[in-house]
Amino acid sequence: MAEMWITMGPQHPMTHGLWTLRVKVDGETVTDTEAELGYIHRGVEKICESRDFTQITPYCDRLCYVSAMTWAHSYIMAAEDLLEAEVPERAEYIRLMAAEVQRLASHLMWLGAFGPDIGNLTLMTWCLRDREMFLDLLQELGGSRMHYNYPRVGGVKRDIPIGWANRMKAKVKLFENRINEYEMLLDESTIWLVRLQGVGYATAEDQLDAGVTGPNIRAAGVNTDARWTNPYSVYDQVDWEPAVEKPTSVKGADCYDRYRVRMEEMRQSCRMLLDAIEKIPGGANTHYQPGDEMIYTKAPTRAPEGATGFSTYECTRGVSNFYIKGGGDGRGKNPYRLSIRSPMFLTIPYVAKTMIGYKVADIPAIMGSFDPCIGETDR
Amino acid sequence: MGTTITIEQNAEAAKAVVDNIAARFGDAGVTAEAIAHKAGKKFEYVRITCSPEQWRAVAKHMKKEIGVNNCAMVTGTHYPSGGDRGWEVAYHLHRWPIRNVGAHKMIVHKGEDLKGDDIPMEFEVFINLPEGNTPSVPSIQDIWEGADWNEKETWDLVGIDFEGHINMHRVLNPHDSPVGFHPLQRQHKIRYHDFNEMYDDPQGFGRKPVDEGRVK
Numbered sequence: 001m002a003e004m005w006i007t008m009g010p011q012h013p014m015t016h017g018l019w020t021l022r023v024k025v026d027g028e029t030v031t032d033t034e035a036e037l038g039y040i041h042r043g044v045e046k047i048c049e050s051r052d053f054t055q056i057t058p059y060c061d062r063l064c065y066v067s068a069m070t071w072a073h074s075y076i077m078a079a080e081d082l083l084e085a086e087v088p089e090r091a092e093y094i095r096l097m098a099a100e101v102q103r104l105a106s107h108l109m110w111l112g113a114f115g116p117d118i119g120n121l122t123l124m125t126w127c128l129r130d131r132e133m134f135l136d137l138l139q140e141l142g143g144s145r146m147h148y149n150y151p152r153v154g155g156v157k158r159d160i161p162i163g164w165a166n167r168m169k170a171k172v173k174l175f176e177n178r179i180n181e182y183e184m185l186l187d188e189s190t191i192w193l194v195r196l197q198g199v200g201y202a203t204a205e206d207q208l209d210a211g212v213t214g215p216n217i218r219a220a221g222v223n224t225d226a227r228w229t230n231p232y233s234v235y236d237q238v239d240w241e242p243a244v245e246k247p248t249s250v251k252g253a254d255c256y257d258r259y260r261v262r263m264e265e266m267r268q269s270c271r272m273l274l275d276a277i278e279k280i281p282g283g284a285n286t287h288y289q290p291g292d293e294m295i296y297t298k299a300p301t302r303a304p305e306g307a308t309g310f311s312t313y314e315c316t317r318g319v320s321n322f323y324i325k326g327g328g329d330g331r332g333k334n335p336y337r338l339s340i341r342s343p344m345f346l347t348i349p350y351v352a353k354t355m356i357g358y359k360v361a362d363i364p365a366i367m368g369s370f371d372p373c374i375g376e377t378d379r
Numbered sequence: 380m381g382t383t384i385t386i387e388q389n390a391e392a393a394k395a396v397v398d399n400i401a402a403r404f405g406d407a408g409v410t411a412e413a414i415a416h417k418a419g420k421k422f423e424y425v426r427i428t429c430s431p432e433q434w435r436a437v438a439k440h441m442k443k444e445i446g447v448n449n450c451a452m453v454t455g456t457h458y459p460s461g462g463d464r465g466w467e468v469a470y471h472l473h474r475w476p477i478r479n480v481g482a483h484k485m486i487v488h489k490g491e492d493l494k495g496d497d498i499p500m501e502f503e504v505f506i507n508l509p510e511g512n513t514p515s516v517p518s519i520q521d522i523w524e525g526a527d528w529n530e531k532e533t534w535d536l537v538g539i540d541f542e543g544h545i546n547m548h549r550v551l552n553p554h555d556s557p558v559g560f561h562p563l564q565r566q567h568k569i570r571y572h573d574f575n576e577m578y579d580d581p582q583g584f585g586r587k588p589v590d591e592g593r594v595k
Contacts, residue, residue: 038551045536046562080418087418204480208449211525217477221485224475228383228490229499232419236383246485310416310424310471312451312501321452321471337563341452341471341529349528378551 003031006360010039014364016113017374021352021363028359035352037345041378048338049328053079053153053301056338061147063340064376066109067316068147069102069138071376074313076151077232078322082309082335083153085299090288091155092234093280094295098141098150099233100269100276101168104175105134106316107262107269110371111182114259117364118195122185130178133171140164155296165277165284172270179266186259196256200366202354203252211346214318216370219245219261220253226314239275240268255369262371302332317371318343342376382490384499386422392498393423396445400427403440409433414503424501431506431516438519441472446496449473450523453530455514455537457564465510468539472502472523508539518544536563 009020018039024032044063048056060075061068073095080087108131115123135145140161142148150157186192202212204220217224225242227235243264247253253261277284281294288294303309303326311322321341328336351370355363393413400411409429415421429437441447452471458464476488476497488497508514518541519526530541531550538561541547549556561567 038549038553041551043562046567077419081416084417204477205448208475208477209524211449211451211523211529213449221480222477223487224477224499228381229475230501231383231422235381238381240381242382244485244487308503310501310503312473319451319473323452323454323469323471325456337454337456339452339454339469345532346525346528350524 008363009036014117014367015374016368016372017377019348019372019374019377021367023355023360023363025360028361030355030358030360030363033352033355035349037348037374038378040374044379045338045340048335050334052333053083053303053335056335057151058147058149060340061149062375063342063379064315064317064373065146066373066375067102067106069098069142069150070106070313070315071320072148072151073099074311074315074320075322076153077311077313078309078324079153080299080309081311082303082307082324082326083300085154086297087155088294088297089234090159090281091295093276094141094156094160095151096233096235096238097160097168097273097276097280098138098148098156100273101134101137103269103316104266105131105138107266108134110262111259114368114371117368119191120186120189123182126178126182126185130175133175137164137168137171140167152296153301154299158290159286159288159292159295160284162285162287169274169277172273176267176270179263179270183263193256195362195365196254196259196369197248198254199358199362200255200258200351200354200369201249201251201253202350203247206252207350210350211343212318212350212370213343214314214316215243215261215265216253216258216318216347218243218265219247219257221245221247226312226319230312232311232313234276235272237279238272240272243268255365258369303327303335304332305336315343315376317373317376318347320376340376340379342379344371344373344377345379348372348377382488384422384490384493386420388491388493388498389422389500392495392500393425395495396425396500396502399445400425400437400440403444404429404433404437407433409437424503427502427504429504429506431508434504434506435517435519435522437504438522441502442522445474446478447472447474447502448477448523449475450519450526450529453526453533455533455539455563457537458510459565464507466508466514466537466539468506468508468514468516468533470502470504470506470519472504474498474500474502513540514538515540515542517542520544535561537561538564 006023009015010018020036022034063071108127112124112127142150204222223242223244245257245261305327307326309324323339325336397411411427413423454469456467
């Protein structure tokens with residue numbers, strides 16, 4: 001049969017964002033693919049060159065609208081490295097909890113969007129219902145529902161409110177039961193298993209070489225996680241284990257493994273949250289005023305010429321890196337150059353190539369299982 | 380309790396890498412030093428400086444002998460008034476203990492038990508290029524697959540030419556962008572970029588003549 005090119009996107013339910021996958025097909029079989037990115041390139045790196053270090057945080061929130069807190073945290077770590085800031089331990093605990101609540105919300109958004117891809121519409125409503133609980137918790141911290149502008153160089157904007165700890169514990173405990181419910185709904189569904197098992201194989205070594213990280217490589221049987229390999233914050237003090245899934249085939253992890261590892265990761269986030277709230281210095285039901293030395297240490301605002309800052313951070317979709325150079329215009333008030341490495345920018349071209357050989361109907365399952373997010377990809 | 384890498388392991392691994400690079404490339408002028416992060420847990424990473432001609436040899440050595448298995452980020456920086464340093468290309472690479480993952484195997488490392496080449500490490504490679512309109516670095520597309528799209532992006536945004544890169548094309552800018560347009564070069568200004576803005580009035584609408592030249 002003659003081969004032909006099909007264009008999926010930029011408006012297509014499979015894309016989970018605004019990008020184009022061009023697929024060459026021979027009958028129903030995919031024989032070649034090309035990814036096209038850049039539809040929502042906003043030039044964040046250029047804009048940041050004329051903003052000071054506090055003003056950059058909101059731009060980093062908007063890199064990924066599903067996972068704002070982790071991206072802001074990732075940027076702040078690089079800025080602290082550049083500006084030589086110290087962070088109080090209580091602030092580190094608050095940041096850890098905020099990041100883990102965000103991870104739960106982000107994974108729920110992924111599951112909610114992945115369900116309809118596979119034909120399970122119930123999942124979307126269930127996941128968005130539960131995600132709202134966690135967005136409410138984050139709203140109490142940052143003041144808005146999705147873009148929090150919460151971490152600061154040297155600490156956090158405000159302390160956790162009185163009662164937040166109890167609300168968080170209640171919601172996390174409720175959600176731990178809900179994970180079991182999801183598994184009853186999905187793991188016993190024939191359609192779910194048939195659509196996910198045996199498609200989209202990827203081995204850990206191939207993925208890492210191509211720049212894919214995070215839950216996608218942990219699904220392939222390795223427990224590499226930047227939260228312990230490149231330690232930051234207080235992850236070494238709380239109780240957790242990296243989620244890892246044994247791949248089902250010699251060819252590596254399939255879509256089902258990637259779904260399983262994210263479910264397990266949500267359990268670990270719950271475990272971490274319940275442990276961190278018990279161990280937080282200063283007590284969980286104390287509220288310190290903004291700027292208190294328990295949650296904020298004053299940091300320099302200017303970076304000298306030649307100084308560099310670099311961070312490695314386990315974002316919800318993989319390892320994100322920030323690299324900042326000091327100096328330049330405004331006598332070091334602005335970064336001279338700020339570079340963002342998004343895990344999805346390398347994952348999407350990789351996934352496009354792994355689809356070769358599968359059927360056209362498998363494309364949504366394969367693409368969705370890698371959790372694409374275009375906001376951070378295009379920057 | 381979660382597993383972790385200790386600062387002793389990190390210092391030991393950084394020293395081993397620095398010694399390795401110095402022994403192999405020390406005579407050729409490649410420098411390697413262990414630099415500590417200035418915030419957080421203050422772990423060390425390895426900073427390597429080399430010339431464009433040496434870069435491919437250094438990269439191959441890093442992949443084969445040091446076990447670097449992930450090319451995370453390629454950053455180009457433009458210094459229009461930099462004298463002998465007109466451009467700088469910075470590579471950020473990672474080493475993670477993912478090797479020889481067999482079929483049907485699950486490798487669960489415990490951070491404290493890792494030794495030698497298995498200890499995770501961050502690498503930063505600086506390559507300085509002279510001032511000019513055609514900055515060029517050899518491509519490492521064939522060494523790490525992850526470098527492929529990173530190099531495409533760096534060419535697209537900064538205009539660094541990666542010699543030997545196959546299938547170079549625009550990735551973030553439109554495909555019909557003018558030839559030679561690379562927005563992260565310093566001659567391209569965004570609005571208000573050169574404005575001496577007041578801190579809380581970034582657009583400068585409330586600016587009075589008396590504020591001319593004043594920076595808060």
